[in-house]
Amino acid sequence: MSLTLKLSDEQATVLQAKAAAEGLSLDEWIQKLAQPAHQPAKASASQSDQPRRHISEIIRENMSKVPTEIMATMPKDGASEHDHYIYGLPKRNP
Helix, strand or coil: CCCCCCCCHHHHHHHHHHHHHCCCCHHHHHHHHCCCCCCCCCCCHHHHHCCCCCHHHHHHHHHCCCCHHHHHCCCCCCCCCHHHHHHCCCCCCC
């Protein structure tokens, strides 16, 4: 289906600017607007090209970037006593 809209030059410029701000062509931007609310937008090409990874892989990758001197200051009982370190509650096993 095709649709023809009569817009002023100013209106067309505004719509093109809004589309460009999202990195889309005007046609792509209008098609995105026309999607039903319950239908999610398609993933961008950069997201869909990357294979899905398990969250543990992402965590390991991010933690490998933490300097060793920072890791040395982390508490050894951080997992078992997280309430103490996050919320300031008394330690369960002092």
